Each structure stands twice: as structure tokens, then as C-alpha cells.
Amino acid sequence: xxxxxxxxxxxxxxxxxxxxxxxxxxxxxxxxxxxxxxxxxxxxxxxxxxxxxxxxxxxxxxxxx
Numbered sequence: 001x002x003x004x005x006x007x008x009x010x011x012x013x014x015x016x017x018x019x020x021x022x023x024x025x026x027x028x029x030x031x032x033x034x035x036x037x038x039x040x041x042x043x044x045x046x047x048x049x050x051x052x053x054x055x056x057x058x059x060x061x062x063x064x065x
Contacts, residue, residue, distance in 0.1 A: 003056065028055075036061060 026042035
């Protein structure tokens, strides 16, 4: 599975192989969304002051995916 990322304003879009990313368990602490999609928030790493971060995915309610 790959994910398209752009690492800076003037950078090209790159394919990121998700199999090479180390897994981290994080508890979802909040969900937000609208009538069309829902996104999930987790606490970040301690080195970033435990800021909330949204996961790089959304759930599409209509498509149930």
C-alpha cells in the first residue's frame, strides 16, 4: 500500500510505501467530521508536547469505507 506525500512547498509528490513506516499504538481521543466524512485525532509524541494530530485518513460515511 502506498500513500502520496509532498514534503515541502516546492517538492515533488512522492510515493511512500506504508510497509516501511514503524507502527505506533495511539488511542483515538477525539473524532470530528461532517455529514460526509469523519477523521480521527490522537495525541502526538512527547517531544512535540503531546499535541493532537489527525490521522492521515478519513472515514467516508456514505461509502462506508
